[in-house]
Amino acid sequence: MADSPVSINTPGGANEPPAGPSPQEQKQMEQAYAQMKRKMAMEEIGRKIKHKIMVLSGKGGVGKSTVSTGLALSLAQQGHTVGILDIDITGPNVPKMMGLDGRRLHVENKRIHPAQGHLGVKVISMAFLLEDEDTPVVWRGPIKLGAIQQFIGDVEWGELDYLIIDFPPGTSDEPLTVAQSLPDIDGMVIVTTPQQVALLDSRKSITFSESLKVPVLGVVENMSGFTVNGQAAPGTEVSIAAPGGKTLTATADNDGNFSVTLDIFKEGGGKDTADEFGVPFLGALPFDPGFVRGGDDGVHRIVSEPEGPSAKAFAKVVAAIQDQLSDGADGGLEII
Amino acid sequence: MADTLPTLKKLERRAQDMVLTYDDDSQYTVTYDDLRHACPCAKCSPMRNEDDTSRTLRRQIEALPAEKPTVRTVGKYALAFEWKQGCSSGIYRFERVYDLANRRDPDRGKPYVHGAW
Numbered sequence: 001m002a003d004s005p006v007s008i009n010t011p012g013g014a015n016e017p018p019a020g021p022s023p024q025e026q027k028q029m030e031q032a033y034a035q036m037k038r039k040m041a042m043e044e045i046g047r048k049i050k051h052k053i054m055v056l057s058g059k060g061g062v063g064k065s066t067v068s069t070g071l072a073l074s075l076a077q078q079g080h081t082v083g084i085l086d087i088d089i090t091g092p093n094v095p096k097m098m099g100l101d102g103r104r105l106h107v108e109n110k111r112i113h114p115a116q117g118h119l120g121v122k123v124i125s126m127a128f129l130l131e132d133e134d135t136p137v138v139w140r141g142p143i144k145l146g147a148i149q150q151f152i153g154d155v156e157w158g159e160l161d162y163l164i165i166d167f168p169p170g171t172s173d174e175p176l177t178v179a180q181s182l183p184d185i186d187g188m189v190i191v192t193t194p195q196q197v198a199l200l201d202s203r204k205s206i207t208f209s210e211s212l213k214v215p216v217l218g219v220v221e222n223m224s225g226f227t228v229n230g231q232a233a234p235g236t237e238v239s240i241a242a243p244g245g246k247t248l249t250a251t252a253d254n255d256g257n258f259s260v261t262l263d264i265f266k267e268g269g270g271k272d273t274a275d276e277f278g279v280p281f282l283g284a285l286p287f288d289p290g291f292v293r294g295g296d297d298g299v300h301r302i303v304s305e306p307e308g309p310s311a312k313a314f315a316k317v318v319a320a321i322q323d324q325l326s327d328g329a330d331g332g333l334e335i336i
Numbered sequence: 337m338a339d340t341l342p343t344l345k346k347l348e349r350r351a352q353d354m355v356l357t358y359d360d361d362s363q364y365t366v367t368y369d370d371l372r373h374a375c376p377c378a379k380c381s382p383m384r385n386e387d388d389t390s391r392t393l394r395r396q397i398e399a400l401p402a403e404k405p406t407v408r409t410v411g412k413y414a415l416a417f418e419w420k421q422g423c424s425s426g427i428y429r430f431e432r433v434y435d436l437a438n439r440r441d442p443d444r445g446k447p448y449v450h451g452a453w
Contacts, residue, residue, distance in 0.1 A: 215410040215414075215427070216427075278376045278414065278426075278427055278428070278429045278432060279413075279414075279427065280413055324413060332345065333344055333345060333346070333347065333409060334345065334346045334347070335346075335347045335349070335407045335408075336346070336347070336348050336349065
């Protein structure tokens, strides 16, 4: 036997033990194991979070992150436990709006713990990983998607009533990855502004939702109208030149107060889009310069003025969303 | 649109049509052909703008093999119908289904305006 070119391993025999996996095989096994663990973690997270809401817009600059943070804060105001996942990898700005600028993520036992912003809202954002805010993230698709999966699977959210997921503008990889990774997403909120170009892109988002099989919870029209408040002698009729060559008039009340709402872009476009596609219109949010200041200062308008007109407008949108959510959504409809 | 929309309690799928029962005990039958012709998606809707194209859409639907759709609720506001063949994109608000049940034009005479595509 000693001269035989064939080596036979016998239990307890004197021959060499079987060769283990090669380093490459070992790496593949580890990756597969990590992937499986992450998938299980995602399912577990899906169970712990009651409602998952995606916030999208077809076009940039419509105030999507403002709406996401506003929805989260408005829900938190109602006493819900809320988290925001800022998936906008290339331009993450939720932390700044939530007063968490410059924070770093806390990692314990290989689990990422979210930072807590205003009203206890938990926040996860790529901004927490950036060395400085001027450094751009230049990642190709697969790395970006890996990061998103990690943000979903490796974050210790705990029990949440609502998770708001803020996306970059457009209908690209990110929502697709989230929709495929996170189970039981309740639906998406489409943010738009009244002008035509934003509406066209919103229509794309609505048809995009159909391809993802994620229901549209509704359309929110942001920057809808700017209200000018003023004072004049009681009973005075005030004329104001409005966009589009219109003249708006208002009469000062007995205390001398008047207010006029200017439709800076247009009016009713978000509702028209919602009607056109047969999806709910969730409401219009006013054009409020306070959002810009609040965003820059890290104090959201809802926090600085919880009873103000913007907070009230958000509360209405939240109520409309809650009306669409799936708790008993079918109203006991029997389908046979 | 009805001022007060009754709640749909039961949807019974039959071979060629579905029977809808509402909480006010009213009952209606909607054929699958009518349902599919009223598809609110961005592809089917423009075809109903003109009589010619609307008839073409109708003929295309009638040429499809008869089948029972899979039905699911969408949020709290609508139904979606999944067909093995033909368009399954449309999300039908309950108001739309009720209009169809009552033989009313679910588009309310409003032509569809194209989006960006």
